[in-house]
Amino acid sequence: MNEVVTNRDGESITVEQERQILDSINRWLDRDVRDNVLELEHADEYPHAMVEQMKDLGLFGATISQKYGGLGLPSRTYSKIVSTIAEVWMSLTGIFNSHLIMAAAVERFATDAQKDRLLPRIATGELRGGLALTEPDCGTDLQAIRTVARRDGDDYVINGTKTWISNGIEGNCVALMVKTDTDIQPRHKGMSLFLAEKGPGFTVGRKLEKLGYKGIDSGELIFDNYRISAANLIGAQEGQGFVQTMGGLELGRINVAARGVGVANAALKDATSYAQVRETMGKPIGQHQAIQLKLGDMATRCEAARLLVESAATAYDRGERCDMEAGMAKLFASEAAMENASECMRIHGAYGYSKEYHVERYYRDAPLMCIGEGTNEMQRIIIARQQMARNPV
Numbered sequence: 001m002n003e004v005v006t007n008r009d010g011e012s013i014t015v016e017q018e019r020q021i022l023d024s025i026n027r028w029l030d031r032d033v034r035d036n037v038l039e040l041e042h043a044d045e046y047p048h049a050m051v052e053q054m055k056d057l058g059l060f061g062a063t064i065s066q067k068y069g070g071l072g073l074p075s076r077t078y079s080k081i082v083s084t085i086a087e088v089w090m091s092l093t094g095i096f097n098s099h100l101i102m103a104a105a106v107e108r109f110a111t112d113a114q115k116d117r118l119l120p121r122i123a124t125g126e127l128r129g130g131l132a133l134t135e136p137d138c139g140t141d142l143q144a145i146r147t148v149a150r151r152d153g154d155d156y157v158i159n160g161t162k163t164w165i166s167n168g169i170e171g172n173c174v175a176l177m178v179k180t181d182t183d184i185q186p187r188h189k190g191m192s193l194f195l196a197e198k199g200p201g202f203t204v205g206r207k208l209e210k211l212g213y214k215g216i217d218s219g220e221l222i223f224d225n226y227r228i229s230a231a232n233l234i235g236a237q238e239g240q241g242f243v244q245t246m247g248g249l250e251l252g253r254i255n256v257a258a259r260g261v262g263v264a265n266a267a268l269k270d271a272t273s274y275a276q277v278r279e280t281m282g283k284p285i286g287q288h289q290a291i292q293l294k295l296g297d298m299a300t301r302c303e304a305a306r307l308l309v310e311s312a313a314t315a316y317d318r319g320e321r322c323d324m325e326a327g328m329a330k331l332f333a334s335e336a337a338m339e340n341a342s343e344c345m346r347i348h349g350a351y352g353y354s355k356e357y358h359v360e361r362y363y364r365d366a367p368l369m370c371i372g373e374g375t376n377e378m379q380r381i382i383i384a385r386q387q388m389a390r391n392p393v
Contacts, residue, residue, distance in 0.1 A: 008319040009065055011072035018077045025081055028053060029088045037089045041361060044214045046170055051095060054125075059096045061123030063251065064103050068119035075251065075313040079258040083309070086262025087269075090365045091215040093262070097255040098130030098166035102175040105131070105193060105248040109235045118195055127197070129171035131252075132162040132221060133245065140378050142177065142242065143187040147223060149178040149194070156180075156194070156233070158226045161205070168219030169204050173197040176223075177245060180238045188242035193234045201226030212364030246323075250316060252373045253326040257309045260333030260369050264305055267337070267344035267362045268298045274348055285347070294343045301336035308332050324386035327379040334369035334376060341366040 006012040013021075032053060040047055054060065062078050064070025073081075078100075082093045103122045107115060121127040138144040147160025158178055165174065174196055181190030196202060205220035230236075234244060272295060275286030285291045308329040315322035341362035345352035352359040370376045 005074045005076055005317070007063070007072060007074040007317050009072070011066055011074075013073065013077065018080070021073075021077065022080060022084060024057065025084050028057060029085065033092070034088055038356075038358070041089070041091075041214045042355065044209075046217055047092065047095075047215050050092060051125075051170075054092070054096055060099055060125035060128060061103075062096065063100050064107060064119055064123045068107070068115065069123040070103075070119070075254055075316040076310060079254055079309050079313045082255050082258035083262040083265070083306070086259040087266045089215070090259050090263055091213055093255065093259050094166050094213065094216045097252065097259075099125075099128055099171070100255075101131045101248040101252045102129055102173075102195075104251050105175050105234060105244050106195060108247050109193075109240065109244040110195075111236050114195070114231070114234065114236070127173050128167065129173035129175070130165060130167040131245070131248065132165050132168070132174035132176045132196070134164045135161060136163050140375055142245065143191070145177055145179060145191070147176075147178045148182060149180050149192065149228075151180075151230070152227075154230050155227050156230060158194075158196075158201075158223045158228060160223050162221040162223075163219075164208060165219050165221050166216060168221050169207055169217035171217075174221070175234070175245075175248075177241050184239075189239045191241035191245075192238045193241035193244045194228055195232045195234060196226070196228055197232075199226070211367070212361065213368050249373055250322055250326045253330040253379075254309060254312050254316060256369050256373045257305070257312065257326070257329035257333040260330070260335075260337040260366075261302065261305045261309055263337040263362050263366055263369070264298070264302045264333065264340040266358070267340035268295070268302050270357075270359060270362075271295060271298060271340075271344040271347045274351075291347060294347060298340045298343055301340060305329070305333035305336045324383055324390070327374075327382045327386075330369075330373065331376050331379040331383070334366070337362070337366040337369055 002014040002016050004012045004014055058071045061070030062073050066072040086093050106118055133142055135145055149156040149158045176194045176196040178192055179190050180192040184190040201224050203222050205222045208218045275291050276284050278285050312322055312325035312329040315325045345359050345363050348359050351357055
């Protein structure tokens with residue numbers, strides 16, 4: 001009997017169907033992506049054609065329920081897709097992951113009317129965007145946001161600035177975190193989440209230049225007396241934004257961990273191949289013990305990271321609280337990507353430092369995963385707190 005993989009809503013696919021999905025992703029990567037990565041990466045050019053192909057593949061609805069037009073994929077399958085794509089070009093995974101965190105907030109917390117109105121458009125990529133949380137003076141401490149929404153009849157008027165927003169330039173909407181009550185304590189009770197489409201008062205300030213993670217747009221968003229209907233307040237109740245966002249970030253951290261697996265695997269594969277063709281002192285460098293020690297550690301990191309991601313994704317699919325599992329996966333896999341990228345560059349020597357090859361890109365891409373979706377320092381704190389909470393004395 002073919003094993004079945006089920007998501008948190010009870011929708012399932014067989015392992016054979018999962019394999020077919022991954023095969024189609026690999027064919028697309030080989031046909032349309034792999035040979036174009038370096039050109040787009042070095043130009044920091046948005047991959048418009050690839051985005052349209054990702055729409056056709058259903059990636060913008062990957063984790064959205066089938067009843068809203070999505071694929072309804074389990075997180076376990078989704079994380080494998082992310083790792084597979086990240087092995088070839090990590091930037092592409094950010095384009096649909098940020099979008100799907102936004103979608104998860106809507107699907108889990110919106111009213112039925114909001115889901116019926118928004119999710120079919122989100123699943124096709126007609127509405128495409130991300131999560132607008134970070135501000136110039138606010139990152140990990142979300143409760144410190146200053147963007148404010150004031151009620152005005154049937155609308156809200158929003159003022160503030162968001163920064164480092166993925167899909168902020170090329171997308172057309174965001175799940176926007178604001179303060180609807182600036183005085184309430186604790187502060188998180190005054191936070192609300194809106195599904196905000198671009199329009200008058202919602203503009204892009206500038207594109208932000210980055211060390212790595214090229215191609216995907218990271219923008220500054222400005223809200224200047226931006227008027228939005230109260231019908232776009234997710235869940236139709238103020239003060240729920242913090243909880244709604246934290247739920248979406250579990251999926252986001254699993255995604256970042258899966259990216260880490262992809263980059264770590266890419267570095268391992270390139271290092272393994274190069275170690276067998278580069279010769280020093282009359283033999284391939286892979287026959288030198290110093291290189292074998294590096295490859296052994298790299299391979300072990302990849303496998304451990306993969307298993308942690310699978311564990312977190314399985315917990316998410318069961319509908320369990322999984323901030324600890326997602327935090328562990330994100331922490332370990334992102335650090336594995338960092339270490340493997342560094343070792344891959346060392347093994348390649350000067351060629352690893354050259355922009356003619358992918359190795360230097362792994363080295364630039366990996367640090368983002370130690371920062372994004374909550375810093376690794378914060379993940380350690382989350383893990384420790386959950387460890388004590390789950391094991392009281």
